[in-house]
Amino acid sequence: MKYCKKPVEIEAWHFTKENFKKGVPRWVDHLPVNKNGYEELNHDISLWSQYGGEKIGGEINTLEGKMTISENDYIIKGVHGEFYPCKPDIFEETYEPVEK
Numbered sequence: 055m056k057y058c059k060k061p062v063e064i065e066a067w068h069f070t071k072e073n074f075k076k077g078v079p080r081w082v083d084h085l086p087v088n089k090n091g092y093e094e095l096n097h098d099i100s101l102w103s104q105y106g107g108e109k110i111g112g113e114i115n116t117l118e119g120k121m122t123i124s125e126n127d128y129i130i131k132g133v134h135g136e137f138y139p140c141k142p143d144i145f146e147e148t149y150e151p152v153e154k
Contacts, residue, residue: 063152065131066145069123074103074110082129082137099129099137114139 067079078101085094101112101123112123116138123129123139130140140148 062133064133064149066128066149069125069127069129071107071110071125074101075107081131
């Protein structure tokens with residue numbers, strides 16, 4: 055039996071040096087406002103740069119365990135608020151921009 059992915063809208067951020075220098079989007083490094091009205095840092099994602107920004111990388115705690123994120127990977131926020139990295143070739147084969 056064959057299956058096709060259901061169309062699902064996700065949020066994604068391309069992890070490049072240029073984008074990292076501009077700043078990490080709030081939806082990546084902060085959790086949604088909790089029931090007490092506070093916004094907390096997302097401790098499941100750790101991004102870093104070395105050598106004056108010449109090298110970037112990080113780690114994401116996913117449902118499958120800790121995964122490494124490398125330059126040019128995408129950080130994806132899934133339908134249940136989970137985060138995971140995705141290699142650019144897989145991302146481009148799987149996703150396309152949503153026209154609004």
